[in-house]
Amino acid sequence: MSGFFKSSIGRKVAMALSAFFLMFFLIIHLAVNITSLFSADLFNELSHFMGTNPLVQFGLQPVLIFGVVFHFVMGFILELKNRKAIGVKYAQNNGAANSSWVSRNMIYSGLVILAFIVLHFIDFWIPELNTKYVLGDMSGMHGADYRYFHELVEKFENPLRVGAYVVSFVLLGLHLAHGFTSAFQSMGVTAGRKKTLQQIGKAYSIIIPALFIVIALYHHLNPHH
Amino acid sequence: MNLTLKIWRQKDASAKGQMVDYKVNDISEHMSFLEMMDVLNEQLVNAGEEPVAFDHDCREGICGMCSLYINGEAHGPDRGITTCQLHMRMFKDGDTITIEPWRAAAFPVIKDLVVDRMAFERIQQAGGYISVNTSGNTQDANSLPISKHAADEAMDAATCIGCGACVATCKNSSAMLFVGAKVSQYALLPQGQVEAADRVKNMVAQMDLEGFGNCTNTGACEVECPKGISLDNIARMNRELMKAAIK
Ligand code: HEM
Ligand code: SF4
Ligand code: FES
Numbered sequence: 001m002s003g004f005f006k007s008s009i010g011r012k013v014a015m016a017l018s019a020f021f022l023m024f025f026l027i028i029h030l031a032v033n034i035t036s037l038f039s040a041d042l043f044n045e046l047s048h049f050m051g052t053n054p055l056v057q058f059g060l061q062p063v064l065i066f067g068v069v070f071h072f073v074m075g076f077i078l079e080l081k082n083r084k085a086i087g088v089k090y091a092q093n094n095g096a097a098n099s100s101w102v103s104r105n106m107i108y109s110g111l112v113i114l115a116f117i118v119l120h121f122i123d124f125w126i127p128e129l130n131t132k133y134v135l136g137d138m139s140g141m142h143g144a145d146y147r148y149f150h151e152l153v154e155k156f157e158n159p160l161r162v163g164a165y166v167v168s169f170v171l172l173g174l175h176l177a178h179g180f181t182s183a184f185q186s187m188g189v190t191a192g193r194k195k196t197l198q199q200i201g202k203a204y205s206i207i208i209p210a211l212f213i214v215i216a217l218y219h220h221l222n223p224h225h
Numbered sequence: 226m227n228l229t230l231k232i233w234r235q236k237d238a239s240a241k242g243q244m245v246d247y248k249v250n251d252i253s254e255h256m257s258f259l260e261m262m263d264v265l266n267e268q269l270v271n272a273g274e275e276p277v278a279f280d281h282d283c284r285e286g287i288c289g290m291c292s293l294y295i296n297g298e299a300h301g302p303d304r305g306i307t308t309c310q311l312h313m314r315m316f317k318d319g320d321t322i323t324i325e326p327w328r329a330a331a332f333p334v335i336k337d338l339v340v341d342r343m344a345f346e347r348i349q350q351a352g353g354y355i356s357v358n359t360s361g362n363t364q365d366a367n368s369l370p371i372s373k374h375a376a377d378e379a380m381d382a383a384t385c386i387g388c389g390a391c392v393a394t395c396k397n398s399s400a401m402l403f404v405g406a407k408v409s410q411y412a413l414l415p416q417g418q419v420e421a422a423d424r425v426k427n428m429v430a431q432m433d434l435e436g437f438g439n440c441t442n443t444g445a446c447e448v449e450c451p452k453g454i455s456l457d458n459i460a461r462m463n464r465e466l467m468k469a470a471i472k
Contacts, residue, residue, distance in 0.1 A: 094297030
């Protein structure tokens with residue numbers, strides 16, 4: 001088994017598994033965030049649950065961090081190995097004749113997502129850790145109210161941040177436009193090459209990032225509700 | 226038609242090569258691409274220069290020897306053909322055509338446009354075979370029932386001629402389409418089952434050892450492959466390796 005994950009195919013399977021987990025997580029994250037559009041209370045309660053439930057905090061969160069780190073580290077490793085495998089470059093190479101731009105540039109869309117994740121950690125995750133585990137404030141309260149919704153609205157006041165979010169999610173959409181079906185193909189599921197799954201992949205890669213963008217824009221344009 | 230050719234010239238494996246410009250005139254649109262190369266070489270020989278070395282053998286798309294990267298595409302701009310089946314009618318008077326060897330660290334240039342594809346042979350030797358009793362009591366192949374579907378898919382996989390266009394065109398120089406086809410042609414048939422697990426393990430191990438890259442599923446190989454080998458063969462190889470790992 002350990003030999004398997006050292007092989008080129010094993011690495012791809014591991015890459016696809018981590019990607020599946022990330023795509024699943026993205027849906028959960030979206031489901032929580034989207035409540036902020038219509039109910040500050042529900043968003044607050046879900047955020048508080050996610051932020052304090054020990055199963056989420058000490059069970060799921062480490063898996064998520066491992067999944068993210070594994071995915072981009074493996075992405076870099078594969079990229080480096082592939083560059084070595086190429087050798088001399090062509091004087092003229094017409095990649096557009098036989099493959100999509102996104103499929104050939106997963107590392108660049110990935111790098112933008114990584115930059116976003118770093119920004120996201122600085123924005124939300126580090127202050128969250130600081131409040132909860134350094135300052136020891138597990139109440140989730142700010143004055144008489146839950147603090148989560150306020151923090152969210154406050155963050156989306158800055159147009160630069162909103163711009164960065166929008167760009168990042170467009171690139172996430174491009175990453176997934178190839179990645180969704182690619183992950184199935186890597187797992188040996190040829191259904192990834194059938195119409196139905198391609199359509200699901202297309203829908204996923206457009207709808208999920210678009211809704212994240214809608215949330216950011218909504219709070220940016222309606223900061224005081 | 227009159228053409229300008231930009232061709233990779235490299236004296237030998239250790240020499241540093243470069244692109245060199247040539248002119249060829251009065252090329253008929255009915256000529257094959259390799260016949261056009263023959264015209265160029267005749268011209269060079271007459272001028273006392275070294276002809277351009279390129280691989281070819283059958284010149285009818287079945288041997289897998291020809292191998293040119295033409296205007297940025299493996300086997301040129303046409304689909305479902307090898308370089309020897311490419312016709313000059315795909316080009317027009319005054320065109321500049323760039324001609325390069327297959328590029329991959331695992332396919333080093335031997336001379337000009339000729340690359341060393343022995344890595345494919347070594348992958349085949351690592352597992353691309355079945356054990357049959359050949360000591361006088363060979364079994365009739367037709368005594369084993371095989372479904373039409375499996376037979377068709379195995380036959381499709383077996384049409385791979387080992388030309389290496391899939392590697393040449395891959396942005397990662399991955400050999401997975403070739404190896405996927407070679408694994409599949411046996412994995413689909415009852416005769417291939419005995420060695421199935423070892424076959425896929427050993428062939429993939431040899432592929433990695435030769436320094437081919439990883440598959441990003443861009444699908445470029447399938448588009449450029451002269452035999453239309455399907456990406457499904459790569460998925461099957463992945464399944465076969467997973468099965469072998471669990472065993
Ligand atoms: C953290 C920054 C990220 C980087 C640097 C990155 C990089 C990469 C790279 C280089 C590949 C192609 C690997 C290959 O050669 O096959 C890839 C594939 C993929 N990525 Fe990412 N990625 C990142 C984040 C994400 C996220 C957040 C998701 C999903 C929510 C995701 C989903 C996928 C999928 C589905 C694939 C296809 C997997 C496969 O072909 O088996 N990636 N990523
Ligand atoms: S899979 Fe296609 S491109 Fe690759 S070696 Fe076989 S015939 Fe050539
Ligand atoms: S020379 Fe035999 S396939 Fe082209």
